[in-house]
Amino acid sequence: MKRPAILLALCLVSAARLPAQNPAASDTARWTVVLGERSAGELRGWTMPDGELRFTSKVNDRGRGAELETHVRLGADGLPAMLHTTGVDYYKNPVDERFEIANGRATWRSAAEHGDAAVSGPAYYAAMNDASDAGILARALLDAPDHALPLLPGGRATLERVGDLQVSAGGRTRTVTEYRIAGFGFEPMTLWLTPERRFFAQGGGWGGTVEAGWESVLPQLVRAQDAAEERRYAEMARTLARHPGHPLVFRGVAVFDPAARVRRTGMTVVIDGNRIVAAGPAGSVSVPAGAEVIDGAGKTLLPGLWDMHTHNSPIDGLMHLAAGVTSVRDMGNDTTIVTTLRRRWASGEQLGPRLIIAGFIDGPGPFTAPTGLKVSTPQEARAAVDAYRRLGAEQIKVYSSLDTTLLPGIIQRAHALGMRVSGHIPWHLTAEDGVRMGMDEIQHANFLVLNFLGDSIDTRTPARFTRPAAMAAGLDLSSPQVQRFVALLRDRHIVVDPTLNAFEGMFTARSGEVSPDFAAVADRLPVNVRRSLLTGGLPVPEGMDARYRESYRRMVQLVGMLHRQGVRLVAGTDALSGFQLHRELELYVQAGIPAADVLYIATLGAAQVMKRDGELGTIAAGRLADVVLVDGDPTTNISDVRRTRLVVKDGVVYQPDRLYAAIGVAPVP
Numbered sequence: 001m002k003r004p005a006i007l008l009a010l011c012l013v014s015a016a017r018l019p020a021q022n023p024a025a026s027d028t029a030r031w032t033v034v035l036g037e038r039s040a041g042e043l044r045g046w047t048m049p050d051g052e053l054r055f056t057s058k059v060n061d062r063g064r065g066a067e068l069e070t071h072v073r074l075g076a077d078g079l080p081a082m083l084h085t086t087g088v089d090y091y092k093n094p095v096d097e098r099f100e101i102a103n104g105r106a107t108w109r110s111a112a113e114h115g116d117a118a119v120s121g122p123a124y125y126a127a128m129n130d131a132s133d134a135g136i137l138a139r140a141l142l143d144a145p146d147h148a149l150p151l152l153p154g155g156r157a158t159l160e161r162v163g164d165l166q167v168s169a170g171g172r173t174r175t176v177t178e179y180r181i182a183g184f185g186f187e188p189m190t191l192w193l194t195p196e197r198r199f200f201a202q203g204g205g206w207g208g209t210v211e212a213g214w215e216s217v218l219p220q221l222v223r224a225q226d227a228a229e230e231r232r233y234a235e236m237a238r239t240l241a242r243h244p245g246h247p248l249v250f251r252g253v254a255v256f257d258p259a260a261r262v263r264r265t266g267m268t269v270v271i272d273g274n275r276i277v278a279a280g281p282a283g284s285v286s287v288p289a290g291a292e293v294i295d296g297a298g299k300t301l302l303p304g305l306w307d308m309h310t311h312n313s314p315i316d317g318l319m320h321l322a323a324g325v326t327s328v329r330d331m332g333n334d335t336t337i338v339t340t341l342r343r344r345w346a347s348g349e350q351l352g353p354r355l356i357i358a359g360f361i362d363g364p365g366p367f368t369a370p371t372g373l374k375v376s377t378p379q380e381a382r383a384a385v386d387a388y389r390r391l392g393a394e395q396i397k398v399y400s401s402l403d404t405t406l407l408p409g410i411i412q413r414a415h416a417l418g419m420r421v422s423g424h425i426p427w428h429l430t431a432e433d434g435v436r437m438g439m440d441e442i443q444h445a446n447f448l449v450l451n452f453l454g455d456s457i458d459t460r461t462p463a464r465f466t467r468p469a470a471m472a473a474g475l476d477l478s479s480p481q482v483q484r485f486v487a488l489l490r491d492r493h494i495v496v497d498p499t500l501n502a503f504e505g506m507f508t509a510r511s512g513e514v515s516p517d518f519a520a521v522a523d524r525l526p527v528n529v530r531r532s533l534l535t536g537g538l539p540v541p542e543g544m545d546a547r548y549r550e551s552y553r554r555m556v557q558l559v560g561m562l563h564r565q566g567v568r569l570v571a572g573t574d575a576l577s578g579f580q581l582h583r584e585l586e587l588y589v590q591a592g593i594p595a596a597d598v599l600y601i602a603t604l605g606a607a608q609v610m611k612r613d614g615e616l617g618t619i620a621a622g623r624l625a626d627v628v629l630v631d632g633d634p635t636t637n638i639s640d641v642r643r644t645r646l647v648v649k650d651g652v653v654y655q656p657d658r659l660y661a662a663i664g665v666a667p668v669p
Contacts, residue, residue, distance in 0.1 A: 030212035031133070033059050034203070036370035041065065043209060045133055055131040062367045062400075063461040066090050070131040075101065077122045078140050079149075085129045091462075093511065093539045099125045099152075106152055111511040112534035115153055125152045126184065126528050128535060134191050135199030138179055142197065154527040157183035162190070162228050167217040176200045178224060184528045186663040187315050190225045205313055206334065206370045233314050233350040236662060240318075240351060242653040247272045247288040250627075253296020255279065255619050256635065258303060258604035261596035263635045269301060271625040274651035279619050294646065300633055302599065303617050304353075304626030304649060305641070306606035307581045309443065309497050309572020312338065315663070316577040317345055317352025322659035323578030324628030324641065326353045326649040327606070327616060331397050331443065331574070332360035334371050339391055351659070353649060354626075356610055358422070359388025361410065362399035367460035369399050381406045385413045394610065397443070398423035400460040404433075411438040422497070424464075428455050435488060441495040444574070445503060445555050448496070449475060451485060469507050469538055472551035477561055490566045495609055497572045498559045500587040501580045507552035510545075511536035517575070517583050520642065524666035560591030570609055571602045582642045595638040625651040643668055 033041040043057035053072040059065035068087035075081035083099040097110035107116040110128055122144060124137055141147050141159035148158045162178040175195060182188040191202040201210035201218065204225050210218045248271040255267040268285040270278040278285045287293060304326025310316065312330050320328055330338050338357055345352030360372030361384050368374060373384040385396055396414045398407060404426050411421045415438070422441030425434050431442055431451040442448065449468040450457055452475060457463050476482065489496065501517045509515035514522045515533045522530050540548055563569055571588070573580040581602070588598045607617030615624045627648045632640035644656040645668075657667040 029133075029198070031057075031199070031201075031209050032212050032215050033057065033207070033209050034215060034218055035059075035061060035207040036368075038368075038370075039215070040207070040370075042212070043131065043133065053132065053136075055133065057131045060366075061090075062369070064090055064092075066095075066129065068095060068129055068131040070127075072132050072136070074136070078136075078143060079122055079124055080132075080136065083125060083127055083130070083132070085127060085131065087129070087131075089129055089535060091506075091536075091538050093536055095129045097127060097129050099127065108152070112536070113153075113512065113531065117152060119152075121150075123150045123152050124157060126155065126531070128531060133199035134181075134189075134202055135193060135197065138181065138191060138193055138199070139197050141181065151183060151528070153531070155183050157181055160188070163224075165192075165221065165224050167214065167220055169214045169216045172213075176221075178221075178228065180228075185526060186319070186529065186665070190228075192221060205337065229314060230350075233344075236318065237348060237351050240654065240658055240662060241348065242655075244292060244651070244653060247277075247291040248625075248648070248651075248653065249287050249291045249293045250296045250301055250629065251287065251293050252282060253294075253629070254300045254633065256300055256302045256596075256599055256603075258600040258618060261594075261600055261635075263300060263596075263633060267296075267301070269619060269627070271627075271648060271651060274625050276619060276621055276623050276625050276627075278621050294629070296629065298631065299645065300630050300635075300640070301619060302628050302630060302634070302641070303603040303607075303619055304628055304647075305581060305602050306571065307573055307577070308570040308606050308609070309499055309574045310577065311574070312341055312352075312355070312577075314341065314344075314350055314352075317341070317350055318659050318663065319577035319579070320353045321351055321578075321647055321649060321654050322644065322656045322665075323581060324630065324644045324647050324656075325578055325581055326626040326628070326647065327356070327612070328353050329356045329358060329395070329572070329606075329610065331358050331572070332369065332372055332399070333357075335391060342392075348652065351654075354616075356395075357388075357391065357393040358395040358397045359384070359391070359393035359419075360397050360399065361385075361388075361402060363401040363403050363406075363426075365401045365460070368401045372399065375406060376403065378406060378409050381410050382413050385410055385417065385419070389417045389419060393419065395420040395422060395441075397421075398426060398439075400424045400427055400464070402426040404429050407434070407439075408437050422495070425450070425459060427458055427460050430455055432485060432488060435492055435494055439494070441497060441570075443497045443499065443572070445496075445498040445500060445559055448485075448498075448558060449555060452481060465503075465506055465538060468503075468555070469548045469551050470541075470544065472554045472558075473547050475554055475558070477554070477558060482558075486562060486565050486567060489562065493568070495568045495570055496559075496562055497570050498555075499572050499574045499584070500556060500559060500591075501573055501583040502575050503552060503555060504583070504587065505575075506537040507548050507555075509533075509535075509537035510540075517580065520583070520639070521579050524660075526664040556587060556591045559588065560593055563588075563591070563593045563597065568605070568609070569601050570606050571598075582639070585638050585641060589638045596635045598638055599634060599641075625649075 028046040031043040041059035055070040070085040073082040085097045099108040176192045180188040192200040250269040254265045310328045342355040344350040375381040420440040446468045504517040604617035607613040629646040631643035634640040647654040
């Protein structure tokens with residue numbers, strides 16, 4: 001569920017409904033969309049006899065994925081003078097987006113926005129839904145002065161040449177060139193062009209898009225991209241992290257004590273190296289000679305926050321730290337990516353929090369996840385658990401396509417190795433079944449709701465979202481059935497990771513309005529990220545708007561009831577790093593959980609679950625120096641966690657405003 005609308009908008013790789021006939025088959029160019037190690041769709045492009053460009057593509061991401069068809073006419077400057085896209089978006093909402101420049105004026109309209117502007121020179125329309133290839137923009141930037149162009153409705157795109165790479169596949173060899181385009185999101189996006197300046201490939205991490213027949217070279221391209229990115233992230237770490245060579249003192253500050261759930265005012269905290277060496281009332285703590293003293297008046301010092309549901313890439317590390325998140329649990333990732341991040345973030349080579357790994361196990365099939373290990377037999381399942389343990393994983397996360405007969409063996413082996421087991425509830429099981437088999441934790445509140453529909457829902461598909469959206473409104477939380485289930489969770493000491501922020505966008509976001517989970521920060525985000533927040537969530541059937549909203553309210557109420565009845569919660573996002581943890585905590589308060597309890601959940605509570613509470617989660621002498629200074633009092637106004645002023649992780653100091661500026665985000669107000 002990780003930020004699909006934003007990712008798709010930034011990648012400029014969409015999907016489209018293929019026409020019944022291709023009018024110019026001999027002129028068709030084809031690219032393959034790869035997710036994980038499998039083909040998940042394709043992009044096609046051709047030129048009509050009248051010069052109009054046509055593009056179609058289709059992507060299947062576990063039953064989700066856009067299907068779009070785009071018609072483009074280029075102007076004399078090589079930029080689109082007309083663009084028309086139809087089809088459906090990632091969540092299958094209808095798409096009809098139009099753009100045109102005529103008589104010095106640009107107009108655009110979609111379900112999410114409409115506008116117009118005078119145009120006096122070349123400008124590129126940043127479409128919200130677009131099946132055309134990114135080579136159109138790259139070629140225009142190559143021809144533009146300073147390789148820069150204004151964007152419509154706002155922003156500015158720039159292009160930088162990175163270097164050439166020789167690739168071979170199927171007995172053919174060619175040289176392709178790597179370019180980096182900035183201006184669409186938090187960081188530049190990379191794409192590759194042929195010597196003829198045709199679009200060749202784009203992507204990284206879990207997948208990408210590459211010219212058909214050259215799929216085997218995608219890993220080579222990604223390695224080259226990663227090498228260039230490593231240099232950029234290393235420079236960020238060098239310039240944005242400060243390593244004090246003297247003690248750091250917070251004086252006159254209020255300190256949150258998560259064990260007691262209280263905020264103690266008039267405190268002094270001393271950090272030396274990567275440890276807290278003293279913490280107590282101002283009169284009882286001496287300020288070392290030569291110390292750097294920070295005035296804490298009107299501020300609160302919190303233990304570093306934890307996000308217990310993340311899927312990380314290098315840029316996430318910066319975003320976590322800027323938000324005061326100093327520890328994260330990665331709940332599913334490519335093993336090379338996540339182990340490399342853990343090493344680089346720990347060493348300070350790149351910016352990032354402490355990283356705990358959960359090994360990800362799924363079964364094969366049409367809805368299999370784009371990452372993790374796939375198992376079909378008891379022997380493969382046991383070997384996967386062992387492999388993750390050798391990599392240092394502390395937990396196993398199972399996914400929706402797993403053969404349910406393999407789950408007991410996975411749980412038994414993981415427990416024998418001292419590992420926890422959590423995850424989605426695999427197809428054909430209910431949450432209660434998973435708990436009785438020995439699972440320790442459940443990800444996502446939708447699986448709690450689905451528990452009361454039995455095993456009739458194919459949870460591999462988007463039905464795991466649409467069915468709770470339709471039926472949760474009618475769930476009677478006081479019913480004996482619900483109460484028995486909650487008691488089971490409490491008595492078995494099951495941990496729940498609700499990720500309420502992710503469902504807020506799915507169930508309640510509507511096209512043309514800023515998604516409510518981002519409302520507090522939208523104005524601070526880069527313009528084209530902000531526009532992506534207008535696209536809405538799940539398609540809402542006729543007459544079901546109020547019911548979808550009520551279903552979300554009931555889901556929030558369920559989470560509040562879990563806390564009141566003694567079920568342990570952890571705060572995770574499965575969404576945009578940093579910002580969305582703050583929203584998750586706000587939603588817990590909306591659920592009726594006291595703010596001090598919420599802060600405990602996001603600090604000491606998380607550390608206890610991961611057995612790190614001897615070193616992390618509290619501000620006390622001897623503990624590791626992970627703290628965040630915020631304006632205000634989040635024990636009375638939880639939203640004050642958004643007002644980060646200084647972050648310390650392992651004794652290294654970060655200025656949130658400088659971190660945000662590096663990715664085009666406005667300062668914390």
